[in-house]
Amino acid sequence: xxxxxxxxxxxxxxxxxxxxxxxxxxxxxxxxxxxxxxxxxxxxxxxxxxxxxxxxxxxxxxxxxxxxxxxxxxxxxxxxxxxxxxxxxxxxxxxxxxxxxxxxxxxxxxxxxxxxxxxxxxxxxxxxxxxxxxxxxxxxxxxxxxxxxxxxxxxxxxxxxxxxxxxxxxxxxxxxxxxxxxxxxxxxxxxxxxxxxxxxxxxxxxxxxxxxxxxxxxxxxxxxxxxxxxxxxxxxxxxxxxxxxxxxxxxxxxxxxxxxxxxxxxxxxxxxxxxxxxxxxxxxxxxxxxxxxxxxxxxxxxxxxxxxxxxxxxxxxxxxxxxxxxxxxxxxxxxxxxxxxxxxxxxxxxxxxxxxxxxxxxxxxxxxxxxxx
Amino acid sequence: xxxxxxxxxxxxxxxxxxxxxxxxxxxxxxxxxxxxxxxxxxxxxxxxxxxxxxxxxxxxxxxxxxxxxxxxxxxxxxxxxxxxxxxxxxxxxxxxxxxxxxxxxxxxxxxxxxxxxxxxxxxxxxxxxxxxxxxxxxxxxxxxxxxxxxxxxxxxxxxxxxxxxxxxxxxxxxxxxxxxxxxxxxxxxxxxxxxxxxxxxxxxxxxxxxxxxxxxxxxxxxxxxxxxxxxxxxxxxxxxxxxxxxxxxxxxxxxxxxxxxxxxxxxxxxxxxxxxxxxxxxxxxxxxxxxxxxxxxxxxxxxxxxxxxxxxxxxxxxxxxxxxxxxxxxxxxxxxxxxxxxxxxxxxxxxxxxxxxxxxxxxxxxxxxxxxxxxxxxxxxxxxxxxxxxxxxxxxxxxxxxxxxxxxxxxxxxxxxxxxxxxxxxxxxxxxxxxxxxxxxxxxxxxxxxxxxxxxxxxxxxxxxxxxxxxxxxxxxxxxxxxxxxxxxxxxxxxxxxxxxxxxxxxxxxxxxxxxxxxxxxxxxxxxxxxxxxxxxxxxxxxxxxxxxxxxxxxxxxxxxxxxxxxxxxxxxxxxxxxxxxxxxxxxxxxxxxxxxxxxxxxxxxxxxxxxxxxxxxxxxxxx
Numbered sequence: 001x002x003x004x005x006x007x008x009x010x011x012x013x014x015x016x017x018x019x020x021x022x023x024x025x026x027x028x029x030x031x032x033x034x035x036x037x038x039x040x041x042x043x044x045x046x047x048x049x050x051x052x053x054x055x056x057x058x059x060x061x062x063x064x065x066x067x068x069x070x071x072x073x074x075x076x077x078x079x080x081x082x083x084x085x086x087x088x089x090x091x092x093x094x095x096x097x098x099x100x101x102x103x104x105x106x107x108x109x110x111x112x113x114x115x116x117x118x119x120x121x122x123x124x125x126x127x128x129x130x131x132x133x134x135x136x137x138x139x140x141x142x143x144x145x146x147x148x149x150x151x152x153x154x155x156x157x158x159x160x161x162x163x164x165x166x167x168x169x170x171x172x173x174x175x176x177x178x179x180x181x182x183x184x185x186x187x188x189x190x191x192x193x194x195x196x197x198x199x200x201x202x203x204x205x206x207x208x209x210x211x212x213x214x215x216x217x218x219x220x221x222x223x224x225x226x227x228x229x230x231x232x233x234x235x236x237x238x239x240x241x242x243x244x245x246x247x248x249x250x251x252x253x254x255x256x257x258x259x260x261x262x263x264x265x266x267x268x269x270x271x272x273x274x275x276x277x278x279x280x281x282x283x284x285x286x287x288x289x290x291x292x293x294x295x296x297x298x299x300x301x302x303x304x305x306x307x308x309x310x311x312x313x314x315x316x317x318x319x320x321x322x323x324x325x326x327x328x329x330x331x332x333x334x335x336x337x338x339x340x341x342x343x344x345x346x347x348x349x350x351x352x353x354x355x356x357x358x359x360x361x362x363x364x365x366x367x368x369x370x371x372x373x
Numbered sequence: 374x375x376x377x378x379x380x381x382x383x384x385x386x387x388x389x390x391x392x393x394x395x396x397x398x399x400x401x402x403x404x405x406x407x408x409x410x411x412x413x414x415x416x417x418x419x420x421x422x423x424x425x426x427x428x429x430x431x432x433x434x435x436x437x438x439x440x441x442x443x444x445x446x447x448x449x450x451x452x453x454x455x456x457x458x459x460x461x462x463x464x465x466x467x468x469x470x471x472x473x474x475x476x477x478x479x480x481x482x483x484x485x486x487x488x489x490x491x492x493x494x495x496x497x498x499x500x501x502x503x504x505x506x507x508x509x510x511x512x513x514x515x516x517x518x519x520x521x522x523x524x525x526x527x528x529x530x531x532x533x534x535x536x537x538x539x540x541x542x543x544x545x546x547x548x549x550x551x552x553x554x555x556x557x558x559x560x561x562x563x564x565x566x567x568x569x570x571x572x573x574x575x576x577x578x579x580x581x582x583x584x585x586x587x588x589x590x591x592x593x594x595x596x597x598x599x600x601x602x603x604x605x606x607x608x609x610x611x612x613x614x615x616x617x618x619x620x621x622x623x624x625x626x627x628x629x630x631x632x633x634x635x636x637x638x639x640x641x642x643x644x645x646x647x648x649x650x651x652x653x654x655x656x657x658x659x660x661x662x663x664x665x666x667x668x669x670x671x672x673x674x675x676x677x678x679x680x681x682x683x684x685x686x687x688x689x690x691x692x693x694x695x696x697x698x699x700x701x702x703x704x705x706x707x708x709x710x711x712x713x714x715x716x717x718x719x720x721x722x723x724x725x726x727x728x729x730x731x732x733x734x735x736x737x738x739x740x741x742x743x744x745x746x747x748x749x750x751x752x753x754x755x756x757x758x759x760x761x762x763x764x765x766x767x768x769x770x771x772x773x774x775x776x777x778x779x780x781x782x783x784x785x786x787x788x789x790x791x792x793x794x795x796x797x798x799x800x801x802x803x804x805x806x807x808x809x810x811x812x813x814x815x816x817x818x819x820x821x822x823x824x825x826x827x828x829x830x831x832x833x834x835x836x837x838x839x840x841x842x843x844x845x846x847x848x849x850x851x852x853x854x855x856x857x858x859x860x861x862x863x864x865x866x867x868x869x870x871x872x873x874x875x876x877x878x879x880x881x882x883x884x885x886x887x888x889x890x891x892x893x894x895x896x897x898x899x900x901x902x903x904x905x906x907x908x909x910x911x912x913x914x915x916x917x918x919x920x921x922x923x924x925x926x927x928x929x930x931x932x933x934x935x936x937x938x939x940x941x942x943x944x945x946x947x948x949x950x951x952x953x954x955x956x957x958x959x960x961x962x963x964x965x966x967x968x969x970x971x972x973x974x975x976x977x978x979x980x981x982x983x984x985x986x987x988x989x990x991x992x993x994x995x996x997x
Contacts, residue, residue, distance in 0.1 A: 141387040184398070186390045233435065240431060243416040243424025262431055264568075281417040288406055295402055303395045311391045315398065322402050326409065333412050 022071040022368040024301070027360060030293040031345070035060050037287060038271075038346030044253050045267040045274040046348065052267065056348055063345075063357030070361025074369045078362065079309050082127075082134035086154075089127045092120035093161045121162045121170045122355050126362070128158065128174050129316035132181040137309040142186030151182055169339050176323055180316035184302075222337055234270060237262045238332045242276035242284075249280030267348040269340060272332050287346075291325050298360075301367045310366045317359040324356075433610065434600050439573040440591030441537055443618030445551060445581055447627040448655075448856070449994025453551050454582065457540040460513045460533050462521060463506035466497060468530030478528060482520055485510055488673050505572070506534065511670045539575060539669045543627065543992070545662035546634035549690045550625060550654075550854070552580015552792075553665035555672070569593050575669060581621065581854055584791050588858055591618035619859045624653025627992040628985055629976060633658045633958075636972045641961040643691040645837040645852075646976060649952045652841065652850025652869065654789075655980070657834070659691040693789065694796040696830040697959060700915035701758045701899075702944045703779075703825030705843060705885055708751055710778035711766045712881050719751050719884060729764035731816050738764045738820055741916070755888040756895045758914060760824050767823025772814050775822060776802040781874050782839035782849070789834050790853040790869055798835050801828035826918060836944060837957035843889070844911075844946040844955050846882035847874045889913055890949045900943070902967060903974050908981055910974065911952075912945030914966035917959075938962035943969035947977045954980050 018025050039053055039060075046052040132151055139147060155178040162171035183192070207215065241257035250256070255277035257263050266274050275283050298318030305311040324344040330336035344356050416424065445454035462483070469475050479485060493509050513521070513533065521533060539554045541547065554575040561576050569592070570576065577586035594615030599608040626646075633644040637660045646656035661683075667676050680688050689695070711717035725746040728737040740746070740760040746753070754762035767775065780786070785800030799805075801822065803814045821827025831839075834852055842849040851869030876882070889911035892898045899914040917940035941963030946952040956976055958969035978984040 140382045141390055184391050184394045186387075186394065237431075239416060240424050240427045242413065243420050244428035246417050246421045246425070257428055257431065262434060264435075276413065276417065281413050284413050284417075285410065288409060292402070292406060296399070299395050299399050299402075303392045308387060308391070311388070311395075315391070315395050319398055319402070322405075326405055329409050330412075333409070333416060335408075335412050 022364060024364040024367045027297045030297060034290040035345055041271055041275045042348055045258060045271050059353045063353045066354055067357040067361035070358055071364035073365055075310050075366050079134060079137060082130040085127045086131035089120050089123050090158050093158055096120055119351060121167055122351055124158055124174050125177055125355060126359055128178045129181050129313055132178050133309045133312040136185050136312060169341055177316055177320040180319045181312045184312050184315045234264050235334055238270050238273035239334050241273040242333060245277040245280045247281045249278050249283055252278050269342050270332050271347050272329055272343055295322050298363055301363050305366050306370055314363055314366050434598050436596050436598050437571045438594040438615050440593055440615035441617040443589040443620045445621045447623055447625045451627040451992055451994040453547055455540045455542060456537045458535055459538045460518050461511040461536055462509050463532055463534050464509050465506045465530045482524055483517055541665045544664050546631050548662040548665040549659040550657040552582040553578055553668045554582050555668045584793050585621055589618040592616040621855050622857045623854050624655060624856050626655050628989045629980055630656040631992055632979055632989055633976055634660060636975060640963055641685055642959045643695055643833040644958045645692055645833045647837050647841050647852055647955045649841045649844045649955050652852045654852050654854050657692045661685050661687040663687040692833045695832055696796060696798055697940060698917040699825040699831045699836055700917040700942055702913050702915040702942050704755060704763055705913055706779055707763050707823060710775055713778055713876050714774045716769050717751055717766055722748055722750050723762055725749050725759050725761045729761040752888045756891050756898050758899045763823040764820045767819045768816055772803055772819050776800055782842050783835055784831055788838045788851055790851045791855055796832050798832050799830040833957050837955055840944045841955045842874055843885060844952040849874050886911055886949055900970050903970055908947055909949040910945055910947045911949035915942035916966055917942060938964050941966045941969050943973050945973045
């Protein structure tokens with residue numbers, strides 16, 4: 001047999017074992033690459049704390065387990081469960097508003113008596129695109145005006161509930177995950193362009209009705225450097241860390257910004273600054289490339305999926321994952337305002353690892369349950 | 374729906390529509406990634422030199438400094454929770470070359486326990502700022518401090534730091550009212566702003582300390598410090614001073630609290646004293662208590678196990694959580710309920726035998742007085758505490774009117790405003806029994822509830838609160854600990870359930886107070902031993918059964934283990950015309966109600982006549 005390396009790779013990815021376990025090898029390999037890089041950076045960012053790295057590994061392993069379990073579930077069952085799940089999670093969101101457990105002034109958690117506590121809003125990030133994709137699954141595309149209107153209502157209700165907790169970051173991500181489905185379903189360009197044109201007008205009008213203190217809050221939000229001992233401190237320090245790293249970086253565990261604790265939150269939201277300082281532009285490039293590998297595979301799965309539901313869901317989940325990464329790197333490097341979005345699968349802690357890995361479980365299920373051609 | 378479209382749908386076209394959108398999205402993803410890469414290029418290549426200089430010059434670090442905690446005062450200005458300077462031995466791990474050598478050297482100088490070493494190891498693993506010191510041994514004695522200081526120069530990375538620690542000067546009598554602070558756990562950090570608590574030593578856990586944590590904590594200071602290349606602090610450049618926590622002023626009277634605690638003697642039990650004019654808690658006693666100072670810097674597992682496993686349950690807050698049968702102290706409320714719904718009247722006469730039966734041949738519910746009380750009326754039923762009167766009254770009423778009327782007094786609810794962890798007690802109802810036992814409510818259940826036994830359970834703070842409403846002739850106040858907070862207006866956001874309890878004939882209030890007054894003054898009154906005070910006392914006795922007597926069985930204290938003796942209860946207020954203090958007292962297994970009655974009178978003498986034993990002068994404060 002004379003096979004090229006590419007054919008070898010393909011035959012490996014089609015191996016019986018993977019088919020049997022419903023693992024998509026290319027996706028899994030890209031994820032492992034991303035996570036390993038993340039762990040190396042975390043060791044440095046945590047002040048060489050082995051305990052923290054171990055705990056993160058446990059979380060990642062749990063994430064992979066979740067992914068594997070979901071990959072076994074054929075997409076047709078997900079389709080059927082979508083509306084039920086949506087109603088259930090929306091009910092839990094109401095529960096959070098009524099009986100939620102507070103943390104840092106916001107009610108996000110729901111306590112299961114005798115069990116762990118969890119955040120329904122986190123699960124909504126997955127259930128929202130499932131619901132919208134379900135809605136379009138038996139309707140012809142592109143959507144009519146009435147359908148678009150209905151979908152917007154479905155999106156806005158849970159988004160407002162999450163925003164009321166208050167958790168602005170998550171509510172925006174949930175909204176985005178639903179809007180992506182609408183976009184992929186063929187929302188006419190006319191609508192997209194006019195929404196884009198109307199946004200500045202709406203912002204202008206809003207600015208004029210706002211109170212002075214609210215305007216002030218928006219200004220500090222847009223320009224944190226006006227508050228150098230507060231939120232501006234983080235951004236000044238993270239830019240210094242990244243910039244001083246140069247092309248090749250200062251070397252692993254050698255970053256003065258990270259190791260001397262000039263960088264707050266260095267192991268959580270601002271972990272990319274540690275990477276930028278110690279591994280330079282090269283390191284950041286490799287990390288972004290690893291993300292793009294994952295995203296490319298996700299979009300491929302979406303494009304080749306068998307039905308509307310799978311296509312729309314896979315595409316939206318992948319694009320939401322990209323938004324995470326873009327917003328995080330954008331905010332740490334100072335081109336976006338600081339919102340508390342972690343770097344997916346790399347930042348320390350957070351329940352988000354489980355939900356993100358659940359989305360990849362859904363992608364794998366969609367890919368591996370295709371009828372053999 | 375789906376089938377209707379089926380014929381007209383072009384699936385191929387729909388597929389390629391979404392595929393085109395996916396491709397468009399992919400291009401967009403690539404473009405945005407390019408934006409990120411060019412931003413990185415700008416920072417890391419174009420501006421690189423500038424940021425290298427900036428990083429090299431970066432000798433400035435932010436350090437948070439925990440604020441001094443607010444103090445807690447009693448009503449007369451006695452400090453109940455104080456801050457005290459201590460000296461602690463701390464280690465900076467980055468500066469220690471050889472830890473096992475250091476460990477040996479330190480052990481030669483000081484006596485450091487295994488617990489302290491393992492606590493150090495634990496904290497070493499937690500996230501912290503580089504060069505932040507970790508406490509190894511806190512509260513060094515003067516001798517220890519002197520001994521370490523001599524050798525400090527050769528112990529690299531070891532230092533003695535002055536810190537403020539929480540101190541509760543009056544210890545165990547106050548533990549259940551004031552609560553305590555303890556070491557901050559990861560769980561605690563989830564409910565507060567963890568940034569502010571960086572460097573903080575402890576956090577309020579229970580009682581006032583827990584409930585008012587946000588007021589007591591204050592705002593941490595931030596200082597800009599210059600560090601050397603290895604991260605050691607060289608100089609302080611700029612600082613925002615910490616803002617101390619706010620001081621709390623309680624209604625609690627320290628002398629009354631300590632006196633009540635001591636008067637309980639060796640008994641387990643609880644005393645609650647309230648100011649009926651506003652619901653202020655004058656004393657909140659649960660005995661036995663414990664030394665709250667043990668918890669401040671992390672309690673050792675040995676000490677904790679001893680407290681937790683003690684049969685006397687010192688950690689259990691009886692005043693807030695103890696569920697007791699209110700026994701005969703419930704009778705004034707039952708009587709008012711009967712009057713309200715027309716099941717009894719002040720004039721109607723009743724012949725009280727030694728027992729009551731629902732059916733002629735049924736079970737005999739016995740009165741405490743074997744031969745019965747003879748002809749009585751409602752007032753006498755309070756004075757002599759006639760059980761059979763309340764058996765028949767509750768039987769006639771049934772549980773629903775009882776439930777509705779008593780719930781207005783706070784039974785079955787958490788009444789206390791500013792303490793966490795209060796119990797709800799149990800005010801039973803038909804629905805409750807169905808849900809709990811899948812059985813309907815039997816007439817016999819009502820009979821038992823009539824004398825405050827059976828399913829009915831109430832906490833000391835609940836009973837005291839309810840009595841306040843009678844003392845006030847209907848004005849109900851939710852009990853509260855804090856009267857004022859520094860800087861804040863007196864109304865600092867505590868919203869009580871304060872209301873006027875409405876009854877059809879408001880003269881019943883005055884009549885009931887008169888009946889409770891005669892419990893003391895009447896020659897047959899169950900609290901006649903309290904006669905002779907220079908002010909007027911109103912009250913009601915109670916004896917709560919710890920175990921159920923069989924029908925016709927008699928309570929025989931002599932041959933009964935002490936833990937099965939009846940609980941002794943008393944409720945009282947004085948002066949009865951215009952009450953200034955309400956007291957509830959319970960002696961667990963105290964036998965007869967003479968003990969709590971005497972205690973109540975002594976508290977009244979103290980509070981109203983300033984008649985305290987001399988030894989309590991140290992708790993007098995400067996404002997009394």
